[in-house]
Amino acid sequence: MNNCTKIKVGVLGATGTVGQRFIQLLENHQHFKVAVLGASANSKDKIYKDAVHWLLATPIPSDIANMKVHACDDIEAFNDCLIIFSALDASVATNLEKTFRIKGKAVFSNAKSHRYDSDVPIVVSSVNSDHIRCVQDQKKMYQGGFIVTNPNCSTTGVVVALKPIVATFGIKEVIVFTMQSVSGAGYPGVPSLDILGNVIPYIGEEEEKIEIETKKILGELSSSDGEQPSSSLKFNDHPMFVSAHTNRVPVSEGHTICLSIKLGREATVEEVSNVLKGYHKLTPPENCKLLISEPPLHVIDYPQTPNRPQPKLDLERGRGLTVTVGRIRGGSYQGGGSFDIRLTLLVHNTVLGAAGSSIQNAETCFKFGYIQ
Numbered sequence: 001m002n003n004c005t006k007i008k009v010g011v012l013g014a015t016g017t018v019g020q021r022f023i024q025l026l027e028n029h030q031h032f033k034v035a036v037l038g039a040s041a042n043s044k045d046k047i048y049k050d051a052v053h054w055l056l057a058t059p060i061p062s063d064i065a066n067m068k069v070h071a072c073d074d075i076e077a078f079n080d081c082l083i084i085f086s087a088l089d090a091s092v093a094t095n096l097e098k099t100f101r102i103k104g105k106a107v108f109s110n111a112k113s114h115r116y117d118s119d120v121p122i123v124v125s126s127v128n129s130d131h132i133r134c135v136q137d138q139k140k141m142y143q144g145g146f147i148v149t150n151p152n153c154s155t156t157g158v159v160v161a162l163k164p165i166v167a168t169f170g171i172k173e174v175i176v177f178t179m180q181s182v183s184g185a186g187y188p189g190v191p192s193l194d195i196l197g198n199v200i201p202y203i204g205e206e207e208e209k210i211e212i213e214t215k216k217i218l219g220e221l222s223s224s225d226g227e228q229p230s231s232s233l234k235f236n237d238h239p240m241f242v243s244a245h246t247n248r249v250p251v252s253e254g255h256t257i258c259l260s261i262k263l264g265r266e267a268t269v270e271e272v273s274n275v276l277k278g279y280h281k282l283t284p285p286e287n288c289k290l291l292i293s294e295p296p297l298h299v300i301d302y303p304q305t306p307n308r309p310q311p312k313l314d315l316e317r318g319r320g321l322t323v324t325v326g327r328i329r330g331g332s333y334q335g336g337g338s339f340d341i342r343l344t345l346l347v348h349n350t351v352l353g354a355a356g357s358s359i360q361n362a363e364t365c366f367k368f369g370y371i372q
């Protein structure tokens with residue numbers, strides 16, 4: 001596909017923390033071309049390089065730097081775009097994303113606004129891309145338009161690590177303990193005097209999101225029982241019990257998360273470790289340029305390498321699209337107790353935890369023929 005035949009995409013919130021990742025990850029994309037940039041009224045009519053406070057190590061792509069920024073509610077400006085990537089705050093995303101959907105656009109959102117809608121999936125491509133088929137119902141309702149969300153960034157890491165375990169052994173219960181980076185709060189986010197040399201043991205609504213979203217993502221999409229006449233498919237939450245603790249730590253990028261897991265059936269630490277190591281085999285081989293072709297999970301052996309994953313050393317694995325899991329061990333050193341397995345994982349919050357997952361979801365929809 002050359003630039004003329006690539007699908008035109010619009011990015012809402014293009015100047016923000018997640019918006020910048022969209023711009024970076026979509027540079028030279030095989031199928032998609034950024035055609036329209038959207039941000040707030042403050043950025044409207046500025047050129048991108050003047051509107052953005054660019055925070056990434058790679059330069060602003062040259063074809064984007066001098067593009068004009070539109071207000072996100074200038075819907076007509078996005079007319080030529082088949083795909084809308086949304087990196088908006090939920091307060092603005094709720095209505096705008098619905099407006100773009102009714103205009104027939106394929107909307108891929110990072111915001112929480114529609115994650116819990118009964119006809120909208122929360123998708124991490126390596127975990128539950130089968131849930132994407134529910135967009136067929138939305139397409140019928142909204143003139144070809146649909147919304148696919150990706151989860152909260154911590155939830156993203158959690159479900160990638162849990163998927164192979166739940167699929168093989170079942171899971172009854174999981175405790176999630178997060179150490180979340182400052183970039184998760186957007187820009188400028190948490191004031192430096194609040195976070196430097198400190199830990200903040202509270203992130204608003206984060207624990208609730210992890211508990212709810214994990215169960216929806218790891219649940220099943222089944223045929224409806226007929227209660228919802230407009231819909232033929234229905235989400236059934238996984239029955240596992242999820243309990244989350246969330247904390248903000250003075251790390252710039254990358255969320256580190258500890259899990260304690262009660263399995264559905266007995267298994268050794270070695271069996272669990274082997275299942276996690278084999279997980280990459282679930283992803284079919286793809287043209288390596290697509291983001292969905294990156295391995296979803298990498299395991300660091302424990303106890304051979306006892307002090308990983310670490311944000312400084314492991315965050316960029318698989319272009320930030322690979323979750324790194326380490327410290328896979330038994331539930332307690334004494335034996336007994338409620339939990340069978342403990343592990344530590346690292347997820348790149350603005351790549352796999354945000355823009356990267358949205359792009360992977362768009363690639364999946366393109367592959368399934370939902371975007372034409």
Ligand SMILES: NC(=O)C1=CN([C@@H]2O[C@H](COP(=O)(O)OP(=O)(O)OC[C@H]3O[C@@H](n4cnc5c(N)ncnc54)[C@H](OP(=O)(O)O)[C@@H]3O)[C@@H](O)[C@H]2O)C=CC1
Pocket residue numbers: 012013014015016017018019038039040041042043044051071072073086087088089090092110111112151152153183184185186187188349350353354
């Ligand atoms: N940061 C992260 O790790 C993750 C964030 N998310 C979610 O992604 C979304 C974006 O987060 P993030 O990038 O961190 O946020 P930022 O605050 O960094 O960026 C917000 C973006 O939205 C634009 N914006 C703000 N208000 C309006 C408005 N009224 N109308 C139109 N555009 C507006 C801003 O434009 P301007 O520059 O003009 O003000 C900016 O482009 C949120 O829903 C967040 O919860 C999801 C996963 C991870």
Ligand SMILES: N[C@@H](CC(=O)OP(=O)(O)O)C(=O)O
Pocket residue numbers: 110111112151152153154180181183184185203206209349
């Ligand atoms: N709240 C997350 C970022 C995020 O994923 O938010 P949301 O669930 O609203 O997309 C953090 O601070 O790290």
